[in-house]
Amino acid sequence: MSDASTDRSEVRFPCHLMPFGRNRSFFGRKKELTDIENALCPARPEEGPEEYSLLRTFAITGAGGMGKSQLATEFVCNNKSLFDAVFWVHADEQSKLSEDFSSIALALGLVGQDSPEATDHVLTRERVKMWLAHPLKGQSTKNRRDSRRDSNEEGPLASWLLVYDGADRPELLNVFWPLGGSGSILITSRDPLPWTASLDLKPFSPEDGAGFLLKTTKRGASKEDEEDAITISKRLGGLPLALTQMARFITNSNLTFSDFIRAYNEREKKEAMFKFQVDGPNAQANYGHNLASVWALENLREGKALLDVISMLDPDSIPEHILTSFADTVNLKEYPKSIKAYSVARTELIQSSIVGGNARTQTLFIHRLVQDVARLRMSRSQYRETFDAAVRLISSVWPYQPFTWRHSISRWSKCADLYPHIIRLRELSKPFSPDPDNVAGDFEYAKLLMDAGCMPQVLAPRAGGRNVISEQEVDAVLAELHHNRGCIATETNCPKDALRHHGIFNTMMLKEFEGRPPGIDWRLGISWNQLGTAKMINELWEEGEDCFRRAILAMHKVDNFKQVWISLPVVNLGQAYWLTNRCEKALIILTEGLSYRQAHFGMDDKESFITGRFFHAIGNVKATQGHMEESLDFHRKALLHYKNTLGNNHHRTADICIKVAEHCIRKDQIDTALTLLDQALRAYGDREAYKPEKARAHFKRAKTLRLLGRKDEAEDELQTSWKLYQEIRPKDTRPVRDLIDDDFDKTVVFWSR
The missing domain is CATH 1.10.8 (Helicase, Ruva Protein; domain 3)
Structure with a gap:
């Protein structure tokens, strides 16, 4: 390296390289500023930094958005007069570290402005590190080299402050760390682990x-x-x-x-x-951040599913055994099922300061806003799946007792530790309503709330001032249990039980909402819709229609009403019109309801199976009107939609397989019809609840085999269908040869026809 290439005029001090100035909106943090000053500022600056032989280092750690960079900026602005040189380095990426060290080298005259050395990041990095170790003040590069030959000619040393901002991956600093010297280093980082002297920055009071x-x-x-x-x-x-x-x-x-x-x-x-x-x-x-981006949750590789579940729990103290004891029972993609996988996920979250941990108590904690952002990133279906996973984890460790005299205090302590998380789940359950297709999840949640609700007098003084589960909330769970029992009865062809439980559910909702608007609560509308389905499967057609209309009216009163919220009562009402031979009226309401869903969810809607129900119902209406090709088109759409949303083995998929099979028989596509009927029977399996559907499928399969000339097999199928039919309708004594398709159709629930 020639002297000409590097000699520069004497550097002027103070030399302060800061990317931004004082934040006029900075507020508070006086104690924190004092702590940083005590750690990094020379106690006697007038004596010069040469009196100090060791690097002074201090880290500000904490989650994203806590104000670490703002606090560092305020410290620098308040104290920069104490330092001859202040350098602010962006430490979140190696390329930024290299660029900023090159800028420091230029500012200190360690390389020439337009020299080849100025673009050599390794060279500029090493020269800056050497200067920081021996920060001679007021000499050119040539004189500094000469001064090393004669230590007696050394001039005064410069005091310096180096800020590594955003050092979330501390390993990046290894090759950029000063070789020695007596300067001050301030680090901001989300990783709390590697720093010997640090301040864990807390939120404002x-x-x-x-x-x-x-x-x-x-x-x-x-x-x-x-x-x-x-x-x-x-x-x-x-x-x-x-x-x-x-x-x-x-x-x-x-x-x-x-x-x-x-x-x-x-x-x-x-x-x-x-x-x-x-x-x-x-x-x-x-850094241009907002709350949706500052924690960079989308960059998580191992900890995303764990974070999602944590976002459903009380943030202040999460026992880790909740997250690990029954992890293998959680039906949530990418959730860590083993202790090893959990450890990897937990480490990622802690090193990102997304969650904190207490090794002594084996608990985690998290900021509520991190939880909010994590939940807001979820789709509606992801939210429910994650909620169910959290319920499963809590329910698995909750100390349920048999239904005996429950006066034992042995479980109180354990219940008290878990109770805040149940309160949190109760709060987070508000965005969704009971789901007929998730009866198991609804039941487990209701069971947990019911058991916890029996202990408010025990848990209230232990809940740290938290709200306890009130009598009204226990009533709400009781109502949900009746709803769930009604849904089970509806799905399993128990019409009288369905009518009884949905009737109780509707009565409880009418009492609860008497004289007050629903706000954001859907339950009154849901209760009318469910009672309508119960009326329909009991062949109380007019009463069922009235319930569906009442459901639609009730939903219209919910805050921020959207048309897609009434999809279920609309499709049910449309099918009621079809069943009572009002096809034009049915087609109008079904077509309108479908158009609202497609406008809201798009033409390729996979939000739920409900769009498939519209396709199914419109296909039925078109068939009754004699438009068979249009009917086939809608039934094929329903089949594809059910397969994409419910899968091949769901009973609704089996129902529509039978409808498409009827079209195939009509079009003389007998082999295809037989394949669809076989698929339907596999989906129904040996479940007793689907006896009417299986009877219908066997009856149509007998017809198909007869068309293929397989008479013996057809007779066996016919007898199988007859046996099932007799179990369903024992009072119908007609011989099997007198039965027709319509007889079997009438045995199945109205939406499966």
């Missing part, structure tokens, strides 16, 4: 968060504003980025604090708030 919010929004300090600001601060968990983002959202949307609190309770508006971009004069200091 409710009062400090409120003060920050009032300052940022420039609102008056009226008593109402102060109280609302404290409420918002608590709801946001004191997270500085959240408070910053919501303050900008409030200002840009011209909301009052009370307006914001109301809007924050709605999922759709909350999602928009979380995606709102923080901008303004300090946007660069915030």
Whole structure:
């Protein structure tokens, strides 16, 4: 290296390389600033840094959005006069570290501005490290080389501060770490593990968060504003980025604090708030993050499913045995089923500061807003699957007792540890309603709530001031149990049981909602729809129609009503019209209902099986009207939709296989018809509940075999269908030869016809 290529004029000190200036909205953190100053600032700066022989290092750790970079910036701005040189380095990627070290080398005159050395990142990195180890002040490169030959000619040493910002992968710093010297190093990182001296940055207190919010929004300090600001601060968990983002959202949307609190309770508006971009004069200091991106949850490789389940639990103390004891029973893709897989997932979450851990108590904790963002990223079906997984994990370790005298105190302590998580699940169950296709999940949740609800007098004083399960909530669970029992009876062809349980469910909902609007609660509308299905399977056609109409009217009163919310009562009402020979009326309501679903979910809707029910019903109406090719088209769509949403072995898929098989028989595609009927029988299996459906399938299979000339097999099938029919309709004494398709169709539930 020639002297000409590197000699530069004497560097002017102070030399401060900062990518941004002071944040005028910075608030509080006085104790934290004092702790950093005590760790990094020379106690006697007038004596010069040469009095200190060791590097002073300090790390600010914490989750994303906690304000680590903002605190580091404030420290630098307050204390930069104590240092001859201040260098801010972006440490989240190796390429950024290399670029910033090259900029430092240029600023210190360690390489020439336009020299080839300036583009050699390895060379500039090593020269900066050498300078930091021996920071001679006020000499060119040539003089520095000469000074090494004669230590007596060395000049004064420069004091320096180096900030590694965003060092979430500490291993990247290894080759960029100074070789020695007496400077100060400040690190910001989400990883709390590798630092010897550090500060774990906590959220604002409710009062400090409120003060920050009032300052940022420039609102008056009226008593109402102060109280609302404290409420918002608590709801946001004191997270500085959240408070910053919501303050900008409030200002840009011209909301009052009370307006914001109301809007924050709605999922759709909350999602928009979380995606709102923080901008303004300090946007660069915030790295352009918002709450939907700052934790980079989409980058998780091993811990995503674990985080999703954790987002359903109480955030303050999550016993790890909940997450591991019965992990193999969780039906959630990518959830860690072994201790080894759990350890890998847990480590990723902790090193990202997404969750924290206490090794002594073997518990985890997480910020509520991280949970909120994790849940908002889920689709409706993912939300329910994750909720069910959390219920399964809690229920598996909950100490249920036999139905005896329950006065033993032996389980109280264990119940008290789990109780906050049940309260949390109760709160998070509000976005969805009982699901006829998830009776097992609904039942397990209801069972857990029922058992926990028997212990409020025991758990209340142990719940740390939390709300306990009230008598009204136990009533709600009882209503849900009747709903679930009714759904089971409906699905298993028990019409009288279905009518009894859905009748009780509907009566309880009428009592609960008497004289008050439903708000966001769907249960009254659901109860009318379910009672309608019970009436229909008991062949009370007019009463069933009336229930479906009442369901539609009740749903229209729900806040922020959407047409797709009434899909089930609409398709049920359409089928009721079809069954009573009002095909034109049926076609109008079914076509309109289908169009709303396709507009909302798209033409390739896989949100649930309900669109398939519309295809099925319209196909039936078209067949009755004599439009057989159109009927076949809709029935084929229903078959494809059921296969894509429910799978090949669901009873609804089997039902539509039979409808398509009828078309194949009509079109003389007998082999295809036989294949579809065989598929239907495999799906029904040996389950007693589907006896009517199996009788119908065997009867149609006998007809198909007869068309193929396989008379003996056809006779066997006919006798099988006759035996099943006699078990279903023992009072019908007609011989099997007198029975027709319509007789068997009438034995199955109306939506399966």
